[in-house]
Amino acid sequence: MNSIDKLAELFQKFPGIGKRQARRFVYFLLHKDNIYIQKLINEIANIKKEINQCKECYRFYPENGKSLCPICIQDTGIKQLMIVEKDADLENVHKTNLYEGKYFVLGGFIASHDKKKSYARTEQLLDKIKRDIENKELDEVIFGLSISPEAEHTRMRLYNMIHENYPDLIFSTLGRGLSSGTELEYSDIETLKYALESRITQNKKQNI
Amino acid sequence: MNSIDKLAELFQKFPGIGKRQARRFVYFLLHKDNIYIQKLINEIANIKKEINQCKECYRFYPENGKSLCPICIQDTGIKQLMIVEKDADLENVHKTNLYEGKYFVLGGFIASHDKKKSYARTEQLLDKIKRDIENKELDEVIFGLSISPEAEHTRMRLYNMIHENYPDLIFSTLGRGLSSGTELEYSDIETLKYALESRITQNKKQNI
Amino acid sequence: MNSIDKLAELFQKFPGIGKRQARRFVYFLLHKDNIYIQKLINEIANIKKEINQCKECYRFYPENGKSLCPICIQDTGIKQLMIVEKDADLENVHKTNLYEGKYFVLGGFIASHDKKKSYARTEQLLDKIKRDIENKELDEVIFGLSISPEAEHTRMRLYNMIHENYPDLIFSTLGRGLSSGTELEYSDIETLKYALESRITQNKKQNI
Amino acid sequence: MNSIDKLAELFQKFPGIGKRQARRFVYFLLHKDNIYIQKLINEIANIKKEINQCKECYRFYPENGKSLCPICIQDTGIKQLMIVEKDADLENVHKTNLYEGKYFVLGGFIASHDKKKSYARTEQLLDKIKRDIENKELDEVIFGLSISPEAEHTRMRLYNMIHENYPDLIFSTLGRGLSSGTELEYSDIETLKYALESRITQNKKQNI
Numbered sequence: 001m002n003s004i005d006k007l008a009e010l011f012q013k014f015p016g017i018g019k020r021q022a023r024r025f026v027y028f029l030l031h032k033d034n035i036y037i038q039k040l041i042n043e044i045a046n047i048k049k050e051i052n053q054c055k056e057c058y059r060f061y062p063e064n065g066k067s068l069c070p071i072c073i074q075d076t077g078i079k080q081l082m083i084v085e086k087d088a089d090l091e092n093v094h095k096t097n098l099y100e101g102k103y104f105v106l107g108g109f110i111a112s113h114d115k116k117k118s119y120a121r122t123e124q125l126l127d128k129i130k131r132d133i134e135n136k137e138l139d140e141v142i143f144g145l146s147i148s149p150e151a152e153h154t155r156m157r158l159y160n161m162i163h164e165n166y167p168d169l170i171f172s173t174l175g176r177g178l179s180s181g182t183e184l185e186y187s188d189i190e191t192l193k194y195a196l197e198s199r200i201t202q203n204k205k206q207n208i
Numbered sequence: 209m210n211s212i213d214k215l216a217e218l219f220q221k222f223p224g225i226g227k228r229q230a231r232r233f234v235y236f237l238l239h240k241d242n243i244y245i246q247k248l249i250n251e252i253a254n255i256k257k258e259i260n261q262c263k264e265c266y267r268f269y270p271e272n273g274k275s276l277c278p279i280c281i282q283d284t285g286i287k288q289l290m291i292v293e294k295d296a297d298l299e300n301v302h303k304t305n306l307y308e309g310k311y312f313v314l315g316g317f318i319a320s321h322d323k324k325k326s327y328a329r330t331e332q333l334l335d336k337i338k339r340d341i342e343n344k345e346l347d348e349v350i351f352g353l354s355i356s357p358e359a360e361h362t363r364m365r366l367y368n369m370i371h372e373n374y375p376d377l378i379f380s381t382l383g384r385g386l387s388s389g390t391e392l393e394y395s396d397i398e399t400l401k402y403a404l405e406s407r408i409t410q411n412k413k414q415n416i
Numbered sequence: 417m418n419s420i421d422k423l424a425e426l427f428q429k430f431p432g433i434g435k436r437q438a439r440r441f442v443y444f445l446l447h448k449d450n451i452y453i454q455k456l457i458n459e460i461a462n463i464k465k466e467i468n469q470c471k472e473c474y475r476f477y478p479e480n481g482k483s484l485c486p487i488c489i490q491d492t493g494i495k496q497l498m499i500v501e502k503d504a505d506l507e508n509v510h511k512t513n514l515y516e517g518k519y520f521v522l523g524g525f526i527a528s529h530d531k532k533k534s535y536a537r538t539e540q541l542l543d544k545i546k547r548d549i550e551n552k553e554l555d556e557v558i559f560g561l562s563i564s565p566e567a568e569h570t571r572m573r574l575y576n577m578i579h580e581n582y583p584d585l586i587f588s589t590l591g592r593g594l595s596s597g598t599e600l601e602y603s604d605i606e607t608l609k610y611a612l613e614s615r616i617t618q619n620k621k622q623n624i
Numbered sequence: 625m626n627s628i629d630k631l632a633e634l635f636q637k638f639p640g641i642g643k644r645q646a647r648r649f650v651y652f653l654l655h656k657d658n659i660y661i662q663k664l665i666n667e668i669a670n671i672k673k674e675i676n677q678c679k680e681c682y683r684f685y686p687e688n689g690k691s692l693c694p695i696c697i698q699d700t701g702i703k704q705l706m707i708v709e710k711d712a713d714l715e716n717v718h719k720t721n722l723y724e725g726k727y728f729v730l731g732g733f734i735a736s737h738d739k740k741k742s743y744a745r746t747e748q749l750l751d752k753i754k755r756d757i758e759n760k761e762l763d764e765v766i767f768g769l770s771i772s773p774e775a776e777h778t779r780m781r782l783y784n785m786i787h788e789n790y791p792d793l794i795f796s797t798l799g800r801g802l803s804s805g806t807e808l809e810y811s812d813i814e815t816l817k818y819a820l821e822s823r824i825t826q827n828k829k830q831n832i
Contacts, residue, residue, distance in 0.1 A: 002686035003674045007667040015648050027711055028639050030684050041665050043631040050627045060654050062626035087651055089392040096397045098404050146391045175406030177383035179399045183354045184297040189304045191387040196306050198383030198406050210478035211466045215459040223444050235503055236431050238476050249457050251423040256453055258419045268446050270418035295443055505808040512813045514820050562807045591822030593799035595815045599770045600713040605720045607803040612722050614799030614822050
């Protein structure tokens, strides 16, 4: 197998990339100048060298001489811990600047079928919650997971594992309702239920 | 132009139906038995004869000897009025059995550009609200519109038209947040803002 | 079940129309004026009255006092018979004005599995070919079917049924090759084989 | 800008890869083991080192100590030259084993608007044709381009540039007609024209 085939095979492991697009990537690189190729090689090597995984929250962050990521290090005084599935979720919430608490990247869902291997860092999460409560740094655990049966199952299992040990710990989930672009005509009964129950009053207490 | 062409042209007016599908409809009918054709013709004639438009809420309902639709006639004691854009929205909410108030089918949005003709029954809505308040039958107006710039503009305009005359009238909007199937990674900042602000607590007051 | 539901149910039988779009059709009609509704009803009734099915080729054509359709009646002197699957295929070829022979609408494919019911008018086709040959009106049978395993199977079965009885009858299939918009990169081996074998010479005999 | 951002920016240059997928690639790599990362880096470096561009046909091939690619070197005795747009086209035709002539990778189309820069190796193609004719190695030039207005324009321009100098040189184009999966109902007039003109006779001379 020649280099074109070998590289195409490696590209086929990329998320969402099939045989055809992998080959297109190779031809794309064959046409690029050496400067680009060198940069690409360097940056791929760099992410392994320069990107750490935070020991507290398990997100990836640029190595900066500290053992914790900038979010975990910062003391905002907000004693909330948001559990997210992956870095992309954390990034999306973090860039809104709407949340000042801490995060924990679970790494995967807890499968409802025992056979399916789970990448969820359940042990590490339990340890962190224990530590944070001992340090009086945690009042509320927020489930910041996507809406899906898997996510819901994960949320239930984690809640069951944790809440009995910590009777004063508040558990919450991100609000449900109509999301941007929703058409009422197509909303399912669950979404409508949440949307009706969590109506936002316009002129009394809360304003939109 | 022969019958095939004429009928195809009429079918092209159906929502979402282009030239090709219109023609496919005609050939479909040519292959159907006379019994089906007769039923189709009868029911198309019937909907005009047997379906009324309610004088109060403007939804379509089967003629039943009364001048108001079953929802408007029923006295549930719930003094809420939900403004929706069209019948399909009303139907979708109504079938959940989660809401016991009244409806008003606006018929269209209020365009932000004056040029664009609006089908919104603004006058009729204002009259109804006036009547309902005089009869002490209205405490809260709920905006049950889809989430879009047009819908938001409509909501703002209606709120501005109505609220000053009725200082005790509550105005609310359907709750915003993560809808079914939402992926946190792709949620926009508005949806995340609402989702964070309207967090549902699991173990204290509210239960999921 | 009221008229809205009954009509929606009838619309659900239309090709490609599901529950939602069927309901959208009903609301569309509820909003239309009586003139449109009457026209629609009239034309649906008309196609059954005014559209005949040709006794020779089985296509649908506007009733015109004759028992055969305009194509079958016309004597072009071209002794070809193109077998197509359905009216839409015939229409598409006929409107190009490239073919002056006769047609036969098969009505369906011959299924490869015996269980699956076939709508193919095989008997009528065999009878027509017999008649045309006796009247010295047929030199060539052209298979004008789409390219698919079902169509290919149908072609083979028909060829086997017919050719032995008529040793002088020519059988042909529409040419294969690159179609409009084809990308060479994605063409399958069959298409490429035909494209290579039936190359069109630019400057010698044939011109493009 | 940290490594994650820099690498995502480089991935965004890949064909068909937007901001989101580029980031997904980076997280994918962050989760991969060092062995995979090292292989990826090696192979990306290798394709530049180990892949040559053939001096005759301009396709990419694995360096093998020879200055020409295996196809150009091989003497099949077939004096045909197929002009293709890019390597992927050549690959797709070559793997069918249906064609034994030589290739030339044009590298791009000749734009109909002068402003748009063209990557077509027109000069090199003209030189090669001149050389091959002098060496009595060329009888026929085959345009193996996809079917599109751009490709057609390119074909015309190349034909005009070349044919007058070589009156005995045959020029041909890949056959047009129905391609695999074509539905007759949707075929455009051009495709139907070619399909009718290049009918394949079943029982006389040519067999399917």
